[in-house]
Amino acid sequence: xxxxxxxxxxxxxxEEAPVELRCxxxxxxxxxxxxxxxxxxxxxxxxLKYLSGSTLVKGINGFEAEFNKSQTSFHLRKPxxxxxxxxxxxxxxxxxxxxxxFGAGTTVTVxx
Amino acid sequence: DVKVTQSSRYLVKRTGEKVFLECVQDMDHxxxxxxxxxxxxxxRLIYFSYDVKMKEKGDIPEGYSVSREKKERFSLILESASTxxxxxxxxxxxxxxxxxxxxxxxxxxxxx
Numbered sequence: 001x002x003x004x005x006x007x008x009x010x011x012x013x014x015e016e017a018p019v020e021l022r023c024x025x026x027x028x029x030x031x032x033x034x035x036x037x038x039x040x041x042x043x044x045x046x047x048l049k050y051l052s053g054s055t056l057v058k059g060i061n062g063f064e065a066e067f068n069k070s071q072t073s074f075h076l077r078k079p080x081x082x083x084x085x086x087x088x089x090x091x092x093x094x095x096x097x098x099x100x101x102f103g104a105g106t107t108v109t110v111x112x
Numbered sequence: 113d114v115k116v117t118q119s120s121r122y123l124v125k126r127t128g129e130k131v132f133l134e135c136v137q138d139m140d141h142x143x144x145x146x147x148x149x150x151x152x153x154x155x156r157l158i159y160f161s162y163d164v165k166m167k168e169k170g171d172i173p174e175g176y177s178v179s180r181e182k183k184e185r186f187s188l189i190l191e192s193a194s195t196x197x198x199x200x201x202x203x204x205x206x207x208x209x210x211x212x213x214x215x216x217x218x219x220x221x222x223x224x
Binding site for chain 2: 004006009032034036041042043044045046049051090094096098099100102103104105
């Protein structure tokens with residue numbers, strides 16, 4: 001069974017600054033990896049996914065993530081955040097059984 | 113565009129009541145999921161279904177049951193609601209052979 005650890009529960013950041021959200025997973029097999037975003041009072045929306053191929057994955061709204069197999073990590077980055085990026089971000093992993101295991105979430109608060 | 117809808121955004125019920133949460137998807141997805149979301153715990157899988165009348169327990173099925181009589185509809189049932197079931201409930205769906213899940217807006221349930 002896989003598990004996901006999001007290393008930061010809260011990340012405050014100033015507008016136009018870069019942000020990195022850290023995610024580590026544990027699994028004995030190859031995995032699929034995802035980042036979802038949840039804006040206030042909404043459901044989850046897919047930001048990006050890694051299924052295979054290039055380890056650098058680009059998603060919506062300027063986000064990207066890098067899969068590092070040796071470190072079992074899938075960190076999310078954005079070079080310059082906007083106020084509208086204030087949300088909760090979830091890392092998720094699947095070991096190909098079509099179920100997802102989620103991390104506890106990271107709340108990003110962007111300040112002007 | 114995939115659309116997953118949930119019958120209520122907010123629901124208040126009394127302890128001991130039977131509660132039905134409804135989820136409908138319009139993209140002919142085979143897989144459907146029910147999660148609960150609690151602060152600091154992320155999303156935890158309650159039940160999922162990969163076909164009509166088929167269901168499997170997730171990580172936290174105790175106190176819940178589900179029903180899937182039609183492909184597009186997946187219901188979560190709290191037989192006798194308790195205060196520790198106060199939470200945000202999220203429904204999701206996916207194609208049979210795809211990991212990517214699409215989420216509804218959530219139902220915030222309060223049990224008093």
